[in-house]
Amino acid sequence: xANQRTLAGAHDLELVSLGRTGDRGAFGELVxxxxxxxxxxxxxxxxxxxxxxxxxxxxxLAGFEQIAEFRGEGAFRTWISRIAARLYxxxxxxxxxxxxxxxxxxxxxxxxxxxxxARIDLDDALKALSDPERICVTLCYGAGLSHAExxxxxxxxxxxxxxxxxxxxxxxxxxxxxxxxGGQRRQVGG
Amino acid sequence: MADASFxxxxxxxxxxAPHAADTELFALQVLERLDRGWTARRFLIGAxxxxxxxxxxxxxxxxxxxxxxxxYVDHANDFLARHVAATVSDALAPSGxxxxxxxxxxxxxxxxxxxGFGLAxxxxxx
Numbered sequence: 677x678a679n680q681r682t683l684a685g686a687h688d689l690e691l692v693s694l695g696r697t698g699d700r701g702a703f704g705e706l707v708x709x710x711x712x713x714x715x716x717x718x719x720x721x722x723x724x725x726x727x728x729x730x731x732x733x734x735x736x737l738a739g740f741e742q743i744a745e746f747r748g749e750g751a752f753r754t755w756i757s758r759i760a761a762r763l764y765x766x767x768x769x770x771x772x773x774x775x776x777x778x779x780x781x782x783x784x785x786x787x788x789x790x791x792x793x794a795r796i797d798l799d800d801a802l803k804a805l806s807d808p809e810r811i812c813v814t815l816c817y818g819a820g821l822s823h824a825e826x827x828x829x830x831x832x833x834x835x836x837x838x839x840x841x842x843x844x845x846x847x848x849x850x851x852x853x854x855x856x857x858g859g860q861r862r863q864v865g866g
Numbered sequence: 867m868a869d870a871s872f873x874x875x876x877x878x879x880x881x882x883a884p885h886a887a888d889t890e891l892f893a894l895q896v897l898e899r900l901d902r903g904w905t906a907r908r909f910l911i912g913a914x915x916x917x918x919x920x921x922x923x924x925x926x927x928x929x930x931x932x933x934x935x936x937x938y939v940d941h942a943n944d945f946l947a948r949h950v951a952a953t954v955s956d957a958l959a960p961s962g963x964x965x966x967x968x969x970x971x972x973x974x975x976x977x978x979x980x981x982g983f984g985l986a987x988x989x990x991x992x
Contacts, residue, residue, distance in 0.1 A: 707893040716883035798879040818880035
């Protein structure tokens with residue numbers, strides 16, 4: 677049986693092959709490698725730390741069950757991230773937040789958190805988005821889902837998802853552009 | 867900034883996830899949950915097997931066919947045991963060792979147990 681050192685040097689595909697035979701050590705190595713990315717994705721979708729951990733664990737357990745379906749066409753990280761994102765989207769939907777999606781435009785974001793002098797990175801910029809914008813943008817650009825797949829995961833109309841993504845992208849572009857803070861410009865202009 | 871360029875940059879930023887300090891703990895938690903799930907599944911399968919066996923035994927006993935079955939099994943058992951014991955005794959006759967039916971069954975049971983242990987070990991090694 678492969679030991680820990682061997683597993684640490686193995687390619688993801690080798691680990692997946694071992695995982696298919698029920699090798700928990702190999703699957704544990706996959707969790708070690710990609711756990712951080714999956715948890716970060718879930719936090720970027722809006723999950724708090726505990727929920728992100730819980731949901732990421734569920735995703736890895738589901739991944740272990742479905743590992744035979746992973747054919748290796750894409751990266752394992754992308755595959756497991758999609759599972760996690762869909763699980764969180766389902767949970768988010770269950771928690772009565774679906775009305776936010778159905779309600780169309782929603783401006784409950786937190787633009788006040790990002791100052792002109794603060795270091796603006798993705799995590800900060802995402803805070804400026806409303807919940808629906810944030811989850812839609814993260815599903816599409818973080819988990820790599822298409823708009824249609826995101827709509828399916830959120831059980832929301834495709835048009836609604838597209839408009840949330842567009843508004844979210846506009847806000848992110850404004851926040852992340854090298855020439856300044858959109859929030860500041862809006863304040864000055866308004 | 868062009869849309870496609872910004873979207874590509876955004877995807878790269880999402881892919882650039884921070885590395886958590888507690889990855890080992892997280893992996894352990896996942897594996898623990900995996901083990902718990904398998905243990906629960908094994909118990910469930912075992913319990914279903916026992917339940918099914920009990921129901922089957924009850925149905926067999928209550929059907930009235932059990933008496934016939936027992937008689938048939940006894941007869942087959944005696945016949946088989948006598949035949950095997952006679953064959954083995956004949957084979958061992960020059961050495962002066964006498965083998966009765968019970969010894970044959972005992973040896974067979976021990977062989978099956980040994981084979982089971984061997985198989986379990988083999989599966990573990992693989």
